[in-house]
Amino acid sequence: MVQRIAGMMASFSGVLMGNSTAPRHWPAWTIYLRTMGLFCLLWYAMSWLTPNKILLPSPLDVASALRDRIDDGELVANATVSLTRLLVSVSIASLIAIPLGLAMGTSRLLEDLLEWPVELLRPIAGIAWIPLALFMFGIGNGLPIFIMIYTAFFPLLLGTAAGVRNVDRRLISAARTMGIPKGTLMRHVIFPAALPSIMTSARLAVAASWTAVVAAELVGAPSGLGYAIEYYRSMLDTPSVMAFIIVIGTLGFLCDAALRSLSAALMPWANAEEKR
Amino acid sequence: MTQQPAPKITLAHVRKEFGGTPAAVVAVDSLSLDIQPGEFLAIVGPSGCGKTTVLNMLAGLEPVTSGTMTMDGKAISGPGAERGVMFQDYALFPWKTVVGNIGFGLDHGPAGHGLSRAEREARVTRAIDLVGLKGSETKYPHQLSGGMRQRVALARLVANEPKILLMDEPLAALDAQTRIILQDELLRIWGQDKPTSERRTVVYITHSIDEAIFLADRVVVLSSHPGRLKRIVDVDLARPRNDETRKSRSFAELSQTIWELIREEAYRATMR
Incomplete structure (x- = not known):
């Protein structure tokens, strides 16, 4: 489903050409709507059966709460804060992890050197650092951004390094027989050949980082979507809590779709290669 | 007989092994060969004769295990733009x-x-x-x-x-008609209408005997496991070559000669 929607978006933007699925089928988004409708119906039935509306508010309550939060500006304000944090932390993580990954993929020595610290740090979830980060950064932007950089860093580093290591040797041979110098080889052969793998790891990094932002904001920030959930929970306003949860899911999905479109636009060749 | 110029490329007792010392596989053994400037040299042989290995060594992508490989008197130690390669899988x-x-x-x-x-x-x-x-x-x-x-x-x-074109089965994936057209084109690019001094040097690997004869000045026939020089066949067909060449009696005779050189091993290769 996710793939079909993203695929449609890509074909709308005219990046993909000439591979439409059978035209007589319903468009993918109508199937999506039907599934969602069914889900809402089930949800509605269950909330009707639940005596305490605070435990499970009905979809209608959530929808009206969602409208209220849009009207009073809470939603846009908190979403902007969280998305900005995501953008800042993934950018910083990319600036460190991608060059380091490129170096790691080409240098045996650096790989051996970094392997142990990376393998020791990687299994620790970003949110495990929250208590310590609270001491270090206090409440504010510092904590969620630190946690998110940490979370985005490892998929980017390892994905880039693996991408470089898996570059088709024949392409490097071909470039070398053309007398291509080392620096150019990195820029014009190794990097573009590893780019699909780097983009995939960027998608993983964004998804993980988005999960971490909510957790970090639940504890360590006076703003953002995670903070909003915690705030409305303390008010016992569960419809608003649900509304924010839906927003988090939707924004996460849209971020991934945007990255997919970006990949397709950057690498029309890779997209088709995958489909083979 | 005109004065032979110094060879463009010289292979002397070239040996290539793959893998560790105890279990090394010998791909090419005691291969000695002079390639003249402006010469079109084809290499044919059954599969497993190390044709591609020879080409990779000439390209500088693989070091020789022993023996020497020189171009203009200097050892080939790595790839260089003066030796262009066309890879079998295109790359x-x-x-x-x-x-x-x-x-x-x-x-x-x-x-x-x-x-x-x-x-x-x-x-x-x-x-x-x-x-x-x-x-x-x-x-x-x-x-x-x-x-x-x-x-x-x-x-x-x-x-x-x-200056030097190293080609590994460059026309193998083409249909028969296109192949013939590109063979003609290849000879034109190489410079068959020009004097020898203006021609490029070509080392051309093919599994097609007819193609080797049509294109080359000399055909190197290798034997397999390990790749060794079996015979060098001079192709004394007049240039420029064209469709008439393909139909000529001497063309057919050369084809027969080379086929007999590799027939036995080619059959054995299919049984493997």
């Missing part, structure tokens, strides 16, 4: 269009040094015309058939204008 850059692939060496390598942008573009255009890729300039390799990719690889080699 096209998937992120580059046809134009980008053909112009790659000109844009990023020494082949394009001292050339203006317009000159580089003109060379790419000429190469595209030469191999018949007009209309596919903006396509990516994955949008092309095997035969078309092979043409791109050929055009990329030609556009770089290397």
Whole structure:
């Protein structure tokens, strides 16, 4: 489903050409709507059966709460804060992890050197650092951004390094027989050949980082979507809590779709290669 | 008899092993060969005779295990732009269009040094015309058939204008008609209408005996496991060669001679 929607978006933007699925089928988004409708119906039935509306508010309550939060500006304000944090932390993580990954993929020595610290740090979830980060950064932007950089860093580093290591040797041979110098080889052969793998790891990094932002904001920030959930929970306003949860899911999905479109636009060749 | 010029490339007792010392596989053994400047040399042999290994060593991608390999008297120690390679599996850059692939060496390598942008573009255009890729300039390799990719690889080699062309089964994926047309084109690119001094040096690997005879001045026949020199067959067919050449009696005789040299091993290879 996710793939079909993203695929449609890509074909709308005219990046993909000439591979439409059978035209007589319903468009993918109508199937999506039907599934969602069914889900809402089930949800509605269950909330009707639940005596305490605070435990499970009905979809209608959530929808009206969602409208209220849009009207009073809470939603846009908190979403902007969280998305900005995501953008800042993934950018910083990319600036460190991608060059380091490129170096790691080409240098045996650096790989051996970094392997142990990376393998020791990687299994620790970003949110495990929250208590310590609270001491270090206090409440504010510092904590969620630190946690998110940490979370985005490892998929980017390892994905880039693996991408470089898996570059088709024949392409490097071909470039070398053309007398291509080392620096150019990195820029014009190794990097573009590893780019699909780097983009995939960027998608993983964004998804993980988005999960971490909510957790970090639940504890360590006076703003953002995670903070909003915690705030409305303390008010016992569960419809608003649900509304924010839906927003988090939707924004996460849209971020991934945007990255997919970006990949397709950057690498029309890779997209088709995958489909083979 | 005219004075023989110094050989362009010399192989002396070249041996190539793969793998560790105890379990080393000998791919090529005691291969000695002089390649003259401007010569079109074809290498044929059954599968497993180390043809591709020889080419990779000439390209500088594989070091020799023992023996020497020199070009203009200097040892070949690595790849260089003066030795262009066309790989069997094309090795096209998937992120580059046809134009980008053909112009790659000109844009990023020494082949394009001292050339203006317009000159580089003109060379790419000429190469595209030469191999018949007009209309596919903006396509990516994955949008092309095997035969078309092979043409791109050929055009990329030609556009770089290397002094020595090392080609590994460059026409293998083409249909029979296109193959014949490109054989003629190849001879033209090599310079069969020009005096020997203006010709490029070509080392051409093929599994097709007829192709080797049609193109080459000499055909090197290798035996397999390990690859050893079996015989060097002089192809004394007049140049320029054309369809008449293909039909001539001496062409057929040469073909028969070479086939007899490798027949036994070729049969054995199919049983493997």
